Amino acid sequence: MSDLSQFLIPRGFKFGAAKAGLKQSGRTDFALIVADAAASAAAAFTANRVTAAPLTVDKEHLRATDGRVRVVAINAGNANCATGQAGLDAARATCSAIAETFNCKPEEVFPSSTGVIGVPLPTEKLIAALPDLAVSIGSEFDHFQQIASAILTTDTVEKTAFARLKITISQIDGPGEIEQEVRIAALCKGSGMIHPQLVPHATMLVYILTDAAIEPPALDTYLRDAIDVSFNRISVDGDTSTNDTVLLLASGASGVAIGAHHAEFASALTQVCTSLARQIVSDGEGITHIVELRIQGAASAADALRVAKAIAHSPLVKTAWAGCDPNWGRLLAAIGYSGANIDPNRIDVWFGELRICCDGSRAAEFDEVAAHAYLQQPEFSITIDLHQGDGSCTFWTTDLTHEYIRINADYTT
Amino acid sequence: MSDLSQFLIPRGFKFGAAKAGLKQSGRTDFALIVADAAASAAAAFTANRVTAAPLTVDKEHLRATDGRVRVVAINAGNANCATGQAGLDAARATCSAIAETFNCKPEEVFPSSTGVIGVPLPTEKLIAALPDLAVSIGSEFDHFQQIASAILTTDTVEKTAFARLKITISQIDGPGEIEQEVRIAALCKGSGMIHPQLVPHATMLVYILTDAAIEPPALDTYLRDAIDVSFNRISVDGDTSTNDTVLLLASGASGVAIGAHHAEFASALTQVCTSLARQIVSDGEGITHIVELRIQGAASAADALRVAKAIAHSPLVKTAWAGCDPNWGRLLAAIGYSGANIDPNRIDVWFGELRICCDGSRAAEFDEVAAHAYLQQPEFSITIDLHQGDGSCTFWTTDLTHEYIRINADYTT
Numbered sequence: 001m002s003d004l005s006q007f008l009i010p011r012g013f014k015f016g017a018a019k020a021g022l023k024q025s026g027r028t029d030f031a032l033i034v035a036d037a038a039a040s041a042a043a044a045f046t047a048n049r050v051t052a053a054p055l056t057v058d059k060e061h062l063r064a065t066d067g068r069v070r071v072v073a074i075n076a077g078n079a080n081c082a083t084g085q086a087g088l089d090a091a092r093a094t095c096s097a098i099a100e101t102f103n104c105k106p107e108e109v110f111p112s113s114t115g116v117i118g119v120p121l122p123t124e125k126l127i128a129a130l131p132d133l134a135v136s137i138g139s140e141f142d143h144f145q146q147i148a149s150a151i152l153t154t155d156t157v158e159k160t161a162f163a164r165l166k167i168t169i170s171q172i173d174g175p176g177e178i179e180q181e182v183r184i185a186a187l188c189k190g191s192g193m194i195h196p197q198l199v200p201h202a203t204m205l206v207y208i209l210t211d212a213a214i215e216p217p218a219l220d221t222y223l224r225d226a227i228d229v230s231f232n233r234i235s236v237d238g239d240t241s242t243n244d245t246v247l248l249l250a251s252g253a254s255g256v257a258i259g260a261h262h263a264e265f266a267s268a269l270t271q272v273c274t275s276l277a278r279q280i281v282s283d284g285e286g287i288t289h290i291v292e293l294r295i296q297g298a299a300s301a302a303d304a305l306r307v308a309k310a311i312a313h314s315p316l317v318k319t320a321w322a323g324c325d326p327n328w329g330r331l332l333a334a335i336g337y338s339g340a341n342i343d344p345n346r347i348d349v350w351f352g353e354l355r356i357c358c359d360g361s362r363a364a365e366f367d368e369v370a371a372h373a374y375l376q377q378p379e380f381s382i383t384i385d386l387h388q389g390d391g392s393c394t395f396w397t398t399d400l401t402h403e404y405i406r407i408n409a410d411y412t413t
Numbered sequence: 414m415s416d417l418s419q420f421l422i423p424r425g426f427k428f429g430a431a432k433a434g435l436k437q438s439g440r441t442d443f444a445l446i447v448a449d450a451a452a453s454a455a456a457a458f459t460a461n462r463v464t465a466a467p468l469t470v471d472k473e474h475l476r477a478t479d480g481r482v483r484v485v486a487i488n489a490g491n492a493n494c495a496t497g498q499a500g501l502d503a504a505r506a507t508c509s510a511i512a513e514t515f516n517c518k519p520e521e522v523f524p525s526s527t528g529v530i531g532v533p534l535p536t537e538k539l540i541a542a543l544p545d546l547a548v549s550i551g552s553e554f555d556h557f558q559q560i561a562s563a564i565l566t567t568d569t570v571e572k573t574a575f576a577r578l579k580i581t582i583s584q585i586d587g588p589g590e591i592e593q594e595v596r597i598a599a600l601c602k603g604s605g606m607i608h609p610q611l612v613p614h615a616t617m618l619v620y621i622l623t624d625a626a627i628e629p630p631a632l633d634t635y636l637r638d639a640i641d642v643s644f645n646r647i648s649v650d651g652d653t654s655t656n657d658t659v660l661l662l663a664s665g666a667s668g669v670a671i672g673a674h675h676a677e678f679a680s681a682l683t684q685v686c687t688s689l690a691r692q693i694v695s696d697g698e699g700i701t702h703i704v705e706l707r708i709q710g711a712a713s714a715a716d717a718l719r720v721a722k723a724i725a726h727s728p729l730v731k732t733a734w735a736g737c738d739p740n741w742g743r744l745l746a747a748i749g750y751s752g753a754n755i756d757p758n759r760i761d762v763w764f765g766e767l768r769i770c771c772d773g774s775r776a777a778e779f780d781e782v783a784a785h786a787y788l789q790q791p792e793f794s795i796t797i798d799l800h801q802g803d804g805s806c807t808f809w810t811t812d813l814t815h816e817y818i819r820i821n822a823d824y825t826t
Binding site: 049312314316 | 460461462463464492494495496497499500529530531532650651652653654655726727728729732733735736738739741742743745746748749752755757758760770772773774775785812813814815817818819821822823
């Protein structure tokens with residue numbers, strides 16, 4: 001496996017995971033990403049006004065260091081959310097212990113938690129696991145995969161994505177043009193985290209690493225642009241988590257400096273983020289269909305997104321997809337209450353290449369049997385043209401099934 | 414049964430229902446409410462921008478007559494929505510035939526439709542049923558109940574509500590004080606209408622009748638005030654229909670004139686509307702729990718409603734209720750993304766009288782077994798205090814169950 005790491009894993013980072021005893025399953029649940037030296041960092045957090053303690057600490061730390069991170073510490077099995085001052089104290093105590101272990105400032109530690117809400121974080125278990133974890137970290141592909149596994153909860157598969165860029169550099173004083181490599185590696189969890197005891201909650205955690213040298217302000221712009229068309233374009237159940245976190249770290253270990261507006265880097269980052277976003281949707285709780293919504297002809301991009309979200313959050317639409325039911329009337333109703341500017345008599349709908357609705361009424365060529373057959377595919381696309389302007393978006397979502405209810409409603413005391 | 418009608422049914426109206434052949438079940442599906450003379454009318458319609466053809470016609474007719482209605486014509490089995498110009502033509506043709514039958518203007522007819530979206534309305538079936546229906550109408554309680562049954566779709570029970578007011582009138586030139594009676598009778602459908610073929614859609618239709626004499630402007634104010642705290646305070650699945658209609662008719666046949674700001678009438682009307690709203694929630698598709706949300710301490714009434722709706726629309730919250738799972742963390746997450754102004758550290762949550770969350774963290778007295786037992790009741794209340802101001806609201810909603818999925822996802826070609 002060490003061969004793979006030569007090509008895939010960004011240089012300048014080490015990885016490791018341990019069993020701290022937070023997951024009832026007994027699996028690994030505490031993971032560290034350790035940069036050889038403090039890395040440039042950009043981060044995005046949930047818009048939920050109820051946020052977990054580590055997010056508060058993360059924001060303080062990024063401010064204090066002007067966007068530098070030495071260690072990312074992720075625990076699964078406990079969200080450290082709705083835990084009040086004790087939760088903040090617990091997150092900070094963990095950071096202090098990690099800083100001591102790795103000889104850095106506590107502010108250079110970026111903590112993340114995912115799991116049960118409202119239960120005190122057992123800091124002592126994390127701190128007890130630290131010494132062994134610190135000596136086991138490494139930079140191989142296997143070490144990276146250990147983290148991808150440790151942060152999972154109800155996810156059924158590990159979710160990673162990789163990109164490599166060849167960057168040609170013209171050297172004035174050197175041997176002419178040279179080609180250098182920049183790597184991006186990313187991992188995430190997200191499905192609708194379920195803990196079969198008290199207060200489960202869906203959470204998405206995403207960590208993206210690169211060995212390019214990028215200063216925090218530019219890194220922030222790259223991250224936001226990529227998020228806008230990836231993680232902000234997916235929905236499984238419409239519930240926004242208290243713990244969602246996306247972190248992008250740049251170690252600079254490739255020796256390749258990347259400034260702002262580097263189109264190839266931006267494109268590679270967006271591809272990595274889009275891949276992870278789609279992996280999250282594909283592993284959505286209980287889903288049987290992945291749906292790509294292509295909204296076009298909206299009065300604005302914001303309107304296109306309103307329409308996509310209304311459809312993606314409609315229980316009637318999502319249950320129809322679960323039944324492969326071509327009831328486009330439910331789509332029209334959701335478009336109607338989305339808040340977007342529309343003319344009901346100018347809406348066109350296609351299932352893949354099949355025109356279903358034309359000018360707001362059933363299309364002349366509508367074929368129920370063909371439409372039903374199309375929706376029986378595990379992945380399909382629905383295109384909606386509002387004929388109001390140039391606004392458009394692509395959005396990925398899922399159906400709503402019996403299995404989702406089973407996962408989230410079954411409660412055993 | 415004629416005894417009952419003496420007390421419950423407002424004077425000045427006749428009722429009847431027939432089998433026009435729109436429901437696949439073969440049950441009655443075409444209903445008429447006929448006022449002896451044109452009645453004062455106030456109406457409210459869905460905010461959905463995709464609306465059914467009869468709603469367009471209703472609005473035109475109410476404008477043309479300054480709020481007078483002679484005949485309400487309701488068909489179930491076909492929503493006449495997403496049917497384009499043909500749908501408008503169909504609604505108007507039905508109104509013309511009814512106007513001819515009852516010797517009134519077509520503009521005095523108020524059509525309503527509920528059922529399949531996107532399928533042409535078979536006007537000829539409705540018109541063919543008219544002659545027999547016209548001679549069978551009557552003013553007895555039984556006739557009223559025929560309508561309550563004919564307009565149902567996936568509803569499992571008929572939904573009606575009644576109120577009587579004794580109004581004391583001081584007569585200057587007469588025999589002193591006399592007591593007169595005003596009656597209110599209302600019926601509705603709503604559950605999540607399902608038609609197991611093509612494009613089912615949830616729809617609420619509400620008809621409220623009174624024999625008080627009230628002019629349309631005052632009637633409109635009474636209706637809006639009552640709706641605001643009843644029908645606009647319920648949610649089963651968060652999907653806003655294309656056909657929702659609430660109509661209030663005043664025949665004046667009691668001889669009692671009621672002006673604006675009559676507190677007793679307003680209160681009686683609100684009680685009738687609240688009763689129907691709760692009946693709709695109780696008959697929600699597949700539900701096993703009815704939940705009363707009491708939001709208090711919000712920065713504004715609008716904020717209180719935002720919080721209630723976010724909770725009522727959260728699949729994670731609703732599935733937790735289905736499982737009697739006291740996971741208050743899901744409630745906090747929904748409050749957090751509701752858009753309301755909140756302080757996460759000042760949120761209190763009670764299940765009935767049990768305090769669950771205090772200052773945003775688990776309450777010291779939290780007892781999981783007791784909380785679970787409380788949620789096993791078919792009806793329960795959840796109180797949330799945000800400690801931000803005086804805004805409050807009461808809202809009724811339901812859980813989300815396997816049966817909801819079965820009703821809406823099962824598709825048979």
